[in-house]
């Protein structure tokens with residue numbers, strides 16, 4: 001007889017559909033006995049077949065990251081929210097607000113680390129998830145989660161097929177991941193389903209910026225090709241980069257059709273172009289002083305001042321968006 005677990009987060013077994021509690025010590029499905037939790041405490045909640053090509057890219061990517069260094073405290077990540085070369089993070093943090101006592105789902109968070117500092121606000125539960133289970137392994141190899149064991153859960157999930165029970169989360173958060181999905185509307189329906197009434201979904205992606213889009217297709221084209229060759233780009237990111245980014249006018253109806261209240265905030269144009277150029281063209285030792293120091297801070301200030309102008313705002317590239325439910 002399996003021990004009755006009372007973890008408040010519940011999900012459906014992919015094999016038999018039975019509801020299971022997200023308790024990392026209960027390794028197998030309560031009904032069919034399928035092994036669900038691996039040796040790292042990561043919940044495997046996706047079909048073996050789902051998105052095989054994309055998963056292979058990231059599995060490989062995260063395996064390279066996982067090393068054998070001493071584990072760091074998540075406190076070292078706090079400064080990432082304040083970086084001058086990523087002012088969109090500060091905006092994102094404001095919109096996310098206080099997470100104390102909240103049940104939070106991070107979707108597709110594999111490439112982003114700073115969200116782990118949400119734990120310091122004492123959410124009731126923080127589910128860190130990615131398409132690849134290796135993302136969770138890599139992050140566990142890097143950071144010390146012992147102080148947070150009761151609050152954090154790790155999972156491999158398919159964002160378009162969320163395994164969680166209805167009305168589970170107060171906050172669903174996706175950093176630079178929605179643009180990887182072929183069917184955004186279906187994803188938003190799923191997010192809406194797993195949110196509690198009054199819950200909020202918060203995403204960061206790139207917005208369509210006419211100035212930036214036409215620059216990439218004309219005078220910046222050789223530079224873009226060079227940078228993709230040099231640093232690599234996932235197939236989904238390449239497709240999205242070529243399409244030019246999200247438009248509020250496309251996203252808003254997807255949310256209003258579901259009876260949701262959308263929100264949109266934009267940030268970064270001049271500072272974005274500057275950091276992109278600095279990161280691609282300059283040796284690492286020049287990047288730090290030029291893209292994080294005083295010149296950068298000045299640029300961010302100018303950018304913020306110009307964002308009062310509608311035409312400038314419509315060309316800003318970072319889009320913090322999402323909806324509140326009821």
Ligand SMILES: [Zn+2]
Pocket residue numbers: 013014015016017018029030031032033034
């Ligand atoms: Zn089962």
